[in-house]
Amino acid sequence: MRVSKCKIIPVQKITDPRGDIGVIEAERHIPFAINRIYYSYNTPHGIARGGHAHKKLQQLIIAMSGRFDIMLDDGCGGSVTYELSQPGEGLYICPMIWRELTNFSPDAVCMVLASEHYDESDYIRDYERFIAEKKILVTA
Ligand code: TYD
Numbered sequence: 001m002r003v004s005k006c007k008i009i010p011v012q013k014i015t016d017p018r019g020d021i022g023v024i025e026a027e028r029h030i031p032f033a034i035n036r037i038y039y040s041y042n043t044p045h046g047i048a049r050g051g052h053a054h055k056k057l058q059q060l061i062i063a064m065s066g067r068f069d070i071m072l073d074d075g076c077g078g079s080v081t082y083e084l085s086q087p088g089e090g091l092y093i094c095p096m097i098w099r100e101l102t103n104f105s106p107d108a109v110c111m112v113l114a115s116e117h118y119d120e121s122d123y124i125r126d127y128e129r130f131i132a133e134k135k136i137l138v139t140a
Contacts, residue, residue, distance in 0.1 A: 001096040001137075003078040009060065011088050022087055024060070024113065030092065032058045032115035039064065039111040043104040050099040053124045055133075058115040060090040066108030073098040075134035084110075096137065098130050 012029060014021040026034045040049060050070070061070060067085035074097055082091050090113070093099060101110065116122065124130045 001074060001094045002076060003072045003074045003080050003097065005094045006072055006080075006097060007092055008082065009090050009092050011062070011090060013088055020088070024090070026113075030060050030090075030113065034113050034115070035117050036114040037111065038114065039109055041109045043068075043108055043110075045104075045106070047104065049101040049104075049110075051125070053096055053098045053130045054122050055124065056095050056116060056122050058095060059093045060113040061093065062087060062090040062111045062113075064109040064111045066105035068104040068108050068110060069102050071100045071102070073100075075131050076138060096130075096134065098124075098127065 009030060011022040011024055014023060024030060026032065043049065053075075061084065063084035064087050067083060069081055069083050070091060071079065071081045072093065073079040084091060104110070124133060
């Protein structure tokens with residue numbers, strides 16, 4: 001899995017004089033069924049979140065409020081940083097991508113739509129192990 005598989009997905013927007021509605025339909029607008037929704041908020045200044053990869057989990061990350069940066073690293077030489085600051089778009093992250101979230105504004109709400117229930121065994125929290133597992137996948 002390369003960072004090129006990760007992409008910004010525009011959220012369908014319904015606008016009328018009362019404002020905007022954002023709509024995300026699982027398996028139509030995003031390529032997975034949603035089994036979990038979680039969000040981080042009240043993130044202290046200077047804090048980094050993430051710092052791991054997932055073996056199987058797919059995610060869509062949306063800045064519901066405020067802003068933050070997400071650095072993606074595929075362990076194969078590809079890395080890219082996205083700034084998320086619009087509730088009208090989400091960043092799709094495929095499995096086996098290392099990510100680090102930084103530069104949270106005080107009002108940042110980072111919402112994550114996730115393809116699986118929480119499972120600690122799906123995490124790779126050690127970067128060296130991530131690189132080793134990517135090498136096995138690439139040479140398999
Ligand atoms: P973690 O995924 O490491 O946070 P982040 O990637 O945002 O930095 O999760 C932090 C802690 O919360 C960790 O102990 C696992 C726990 N957790 C759950 O119990 N359920 C969940 O759905 C999530 C996302 C985390």
